[in-house]
Amino acid sequence: MNFTGRNLTCVRGGRIVFEGLDFDVAEGTSLLLRGPNGSGKSSLLRMAAGFLAPEDGTFGWSNDVPDRGIHSQHIAYVGHLDAVKSAFSVAENLQFWIRIGGGEESASLNALEAMGIGHLADLPAGFLSAGQRRRLNLARLAASTAPLWLLDEPTVSLDEEAVAQLMQLLRHHISSGGLAMIATHTDLPLKPTPLLML
């Protein structure tokens, strides 16, 4: 299953951010989005997630345009905000998102371990540092069954160990036939990956 975008145009605040953009993400590959600030990396990801309607152009799965409800179940999105509730414990935060996605709650501890915060499972999430909150947000990916990951600068505020853990998750996802679109400014230690310059 390929995810494609054809002839996409993005207009924000009356200004054309990009136009006539095409891309393909094949099964088992990832696509890195590079470009200066304001070039529309986040907008493209938000469009792919369905939050933002493209001014022109279409997205499709193997050229078949899915309806919004089905499409959203194919997606795991990590944006700039971490969606962490301070009143809940680390495990409760993750368990809620797993439950929403229809997954198995028992997967939560493994997912937390995968991002190196298993020992914090019972801590109220309000006490987490910025990097730990990001790790908690990324732990959703480990428990997700969605084929397409949309990651918007996922390495922000992560330390080296966490970046390595994220790469581990990504490699596993891609080698098992998943897809990923990653907007980033840093060089990720992934094997040669197609680049989309915005």
Add this chain to the structure above:
Amino acid sequence: MNTFRAIVVRDMRLALRNSGGTMWVWLFYLLTITLFPLAVGPESETLSQISGGVIWVAALLAALLSLDRLFQADHEDGSLELLALAPIPLELVVLAKVMAHWITTGLPLAILAPLMGMLLSMHPSGFPVLVLALALGTPVLSLIGAIGAALTVGVRRGGVLLSLLVVPLYVPTLIFGTLAVDSAIGELTSRPHLMLLTAVLLGSVTLAPWAAAAALRLNLE
């Protein structure tokens, strides 16, 4: 259905856990009502005449007070984006959040109402209809309020704007609710008023989630 229930449970736990977030609403309700005997004077005659209206206005203001956080907290921390990707339509996400809001604010206000009636020396014959009318009317407050909350979700200090948007839409509920209680106290039939309240409730259940979800989609852009 699991997703729907998960959202209801999560919002209820958040409301009850967030340093008593909803407890303040109940307290506000109680405080507003206790001000009336002090301001109007302790003559039970006057107080009991206005008691139905006072309880309704206090319930309405208390609900209004709690509405601005309905979607805003989730909008600020990014949860709303992820909820929009949930495997159920955004309309049902809205309905789940409204339901949790009603269970933690509207329903307790209805249950506490006879106590408030006693504070205002309301005739006890009005109590059953008072509770019933509030039980039918408070979900309307949450539902219509959700439209206002969704429209103002991106606005800093949107509380005042929210009130301006929502209060005019609360008027029918307030009128039918108060009339129902007053007619019960006056030993008249309150049936027609309760039926009208039910009609308003059914209308809001079918329309409000769509309107609120549409407003949220705009705010996600």
